[in-house]
Amino acid sequence: MPNLFNNDKKNNREEPLAYRMRPKSLDEIYGQEDILNQDRILKRAIKADQIQSLILYGPPGTGKTSIASVIAENTDSQFKVLNAVTSGVSDIRKIIKEAKEGRDLYDKSTILFIDEIHRFNKAQQDALLPAVEKGIIIMIGATTENPYFEINSPLLSRSKIFELKPLSKKNILQIIKDALNQKRGLKNYNVRIDEETINYIAELANGDARAALNTLEAAVLTTPVNKDAKITLNKEIIRNSLQKKSLNYDKNGDNHYDNISALIKSMRGSDPDAALFWLAKMIEAGEDPKFIARRLIIHAAEDIGLADPQALLIANAAFDAVHVVGMPEGRIPLAEAVIYIASAPKSNSVIKAIDSALEYVKNNKTGTVPAHLRSSNYSGAKKLGRGDSYKYPHNYAKHYVKQRYFPQEVEEKTFLQLANSEHEQKIKKFLENLKNTKYDD
Numbered sequence: 001m002p003n004l005f006n007n008d009k010k011n012n013r014e015e016p017l018a019y020r021m022r023p024k025s026l027d028e029i030y031g032q033e034d035i036l037n038q039d040r041i042l043k044r045a046i047k048a049d050q051i052q053s054l055i056l057y058g059p060p061g062t063g064k065t066s067i068a069s070v071i072a073e074n075t076d077s078q079f080k081v082l083n084a085v086t087s088g089v090s091d092i093r094k095i096i097k098e099a100k101e102g103r104d105l106y107d108k109s110t111i112l113f114i115d116e117i118h119r120f121n122k123a124q125q126d127a128l129l130p131a132v133e134k135g136i137i138i139m140i141g142a143t144t145e146n147p148y149f150e151i152n153s154p155l156l157s158r159s160k161i162f163e164l165k166p167l168s169k170k171n172i173l174q175i176i177k178d179a180l181n182q183k184r185g186l187k188n189y190n191v192r193i194d195e196e197t198i199n200y201i202a203e204l205a206n207g208d209a210r211a212a213l214n215t216l217e218a219a220v221l222t223t224p225v226n227k228d229a230k231i232t233l234n235k236e237i238i239r240n241s242l243q244k245k246s247l248n249y250d251k252n253g254d255n256h257y258d259n260i261s262a263l264i265k266s267m268r269g270s271d272p273d274a275a276l277f278w279l280a281k282m283i284e285a286g287e288d289p290k291f292i293a294r295r296l297i298i299h300a301a302e303d304i305g306l307a308d309p310q311a312l313l314i315a316n317a318a319f320d321a322v323h324v325v326g327m328p329e330g331r332i333p334l335a336e337a338v339i340y341i342a343s344a345p346k347s348n349s350v351i352k353a354i355d356s357a358l359e360y361v362k363n364n365k366t367g368t369v370p371a372h373l374r375s376s377n378y379s380g381a382k383k384l385g386r387g388d389s390y391k392y393p394h395n396y397a398k399h400y401v402k403q404r405y406f407p408q409e410v411e412e413k414t415f416l417q418l419a420n421s422e423h424e425q426k427i428k429k430f431l432e433n434l435k436n437t438k439y440d441d
Contacts, residue, residue: 017185017186018214021182022066024073026046026047026070029070030171030175031167031168032165035163035164042067042162046071047074052138053139054141055147055159057146058163058164058165059164059166059207060208061207061208062165062209063167064142065115072113080110081115082112083114089124089127096128110138114140114141116143118143122152125151125155133154172205176198176216192231192233193233218241218242219238259278263292263295267299272338272339272342289322289330292334296334297312297319300314300315301350301351302351304341305348305351306347306423307421308344309423311340314341321333345422347424349416349419353415357413357415371387372387374386390403400437
């Protein structure tokens with residue numbers, strides 16, 4: 001049954017190496033032991049040809065299409081392929097119609113593989129749903145984006161989610177060596193490459209098998225044959241073939257949120273070196289520096305707050321600096337802010353206080369503003385009693401006088417629970433001293 005995944009038996013140089021090396025059996029898939037171990041449901045379903053609708057979710061080059069390729073090679077069902085980037089509702093309807101005919105006339109089920117399924121809009125996903133729900137088609141979706149963000153809930157509820165992880169360096173090494181030694185790979189090219197260079201390719205691939213194979217192929221195809229009729233590769237040739245290390249990063253998806261989360265948690269955990277690592281990764285991947293700076297401002301208020309109010313000023317200054325000078329120079333104030341925040345004393349008393357106040361306001365009566373606290377800065381305010389009996393604190397010792405600031409209908413509450421940081425203890429002592437102030441009413 002010809003389809004997108006069939007590998008030609010001959011070594012067709014027009015097809016990319018990564019395409020030619022796609023697995024034909026489960027034994028040829030490296031990594032993903034969590035979902036492909038002998039006792040795991042996915043492996044058992046593939047072997048028994050009893051696939052149900054599923055979504056394969058993970059970074060590029062981790063085996064999503066490879067698993068679909070193996071299913072295509074080992075199923076008696078009709079196997080159809082759509083790419084969500086180039087397909088529309090009409091394409092979906094055509095396949096559903098063919099699937100109905102196959103089921104009704106030949107008692108044959110249809111598996112539909114949808115690459116980059118996150119690219120389908122709501123209308124396209126809705127067009128697919130009834131056929132999946134009725135079992136007219138068995139859907140296999142592949143996505144680099146978190147399906148819980150990108151796929152409609154009804155479609156998710158009818159699919160099993162399998163998350164693929166980045167491949168280990170050991171897995172990548174095995175894949176490179178297979179490509180070098182197999183006829184459908186690069187065996188006919190007579191490549192000479194040492195272990196150090198193979199390790200270098202695996203390291204640069206960063207868990208992405210496709211990136212490793214593309215780098216290897218580019219190096220082979222652009223390196224002239226030497227006098228021994230061999231192609232000799234070294235680290236310098238590989239470096240020139242790749243130009244830039246592969247980073248698993250999507251500025252609009254999981255990596256965007258996961259990496260900023262790692263940065264924030266490293267700063268919260270007072271680890272400036274780890275925080276600098278995550279900052280550097282985001283900068284290198286092309287993350288919007290203003291997004292990073294905005295998160296630093298939030299973090300400075302949320303996790304440092306009153307323990308060191310200077311942190312918020314420095315974070316805000318970093319945002320202003322990035323806005324004014326741009327990148328790459330903006331990396332310096334960003335790094336300064338990250339180091340300061342990671343090294344500052346921590347307290348979450350501010351966010352706890354405001355969230356506590358919000359929770360109270362949402363769930364309790366809020367009363368009305370007391371007359372003495374209401375605005376008196378307009379004509380006729382005095383006749384209405386606005387501002388009457390308000391005590392102006394600056395007229396009293398220490399610029400403080402006790403009076404009620406809560407509504408009469410609301411019990412006075414304590415939302416601010418100061419932590420044990422040095423600065424907050426100063427605030428606590430200051431407030432306690434005010435409450436003990438003696439003054440003439």
